[in-house]
Amino acid sequence: MQLVVARIGRAHGIKGEVTVEVRTDEPELRLGPGAVLLTDPASAGPLTIESGKVHSGKLLLRFEGVRDRNAAEALRNTLLIAEIDPEELPEEEDEYYDHQLMDLDVVLADGTEIGRITEISHLPSQDLFIVERPDGTELMIPFVSSIVTEIDLEEQRAVIDPPPGLIDDRAEIASSRDAEDDESGDDA
Known part of the structure; x- marks a missing residue:
């Protein structure tokens, strides 16, 4: 079974690193060095992760064979897909694939x-x-x-257990103006 684990963002620097938008709760498992990932579009891959690091709150990855900014930028918006066992379950009890x-x-x-x-x-x-x-x-x-x-x-x-208005049109509408009108007693 295939699972989308990230989307490649813009190139970072001049040595082939890219930012990635992580789409898995287990990035250390799915996006570690040596991981081989399929891609969408398929023509961009498969890609093997050479290294990864966090920089300014963003995950940066470098792929084998991607050595410059132009090659990294060509991967922009590519989805990274991991092949997983369909019987595999997330580590945390309240997490789901x-x-x-x-x-x-x-x-x-x-x-x-x-x-x-x-x-x-x-x-x-x-x-x-x-x-x-x-x-x-x-x-x-x-x-x-x-x-x-x-x-x-x-x-x-x-x-x-939806709040009012999420699944129907019976939303409870309250505004400060309504409260002021009720308090003033003016019918004008």
Whole structure:
């Protein structure tokens, strides 16, 4: 099974290093020296990691055979893909690989069906479940513990406790202006 573990960013310096946007919770395992990664587009790889380091909060990688800025810049926006055993599980108990979450049924605590996870979007601040509803519309559900309260892989479901307005139009709207109007008693 294949797992996207990073996206190559811009070149760093003149000796072939690149910045990478990490897309795995286990970069030390997936992006260490000697790792051989497939690429998307496939024509860019496979790439073997020669070395890596953290600089100013960003991971920098150097690949075998990539020796200058031009070669590094040519790799920009390439996805790095690791081949993993489908039975392998993340080290932490509350972590999941994307393939484990795809196609899970999304339900409320009372069992009300919301939809099915069709995609997982990895954003800098948080991950989002893209959920297809039975009527064909899509919802975006933040994958945070306060909203996604349970992942049950045996039952193939994700239980959510959404705030008002996330899955329906019944949002509770409150503003300071409404509070001022109520306090003043003016009907004008």
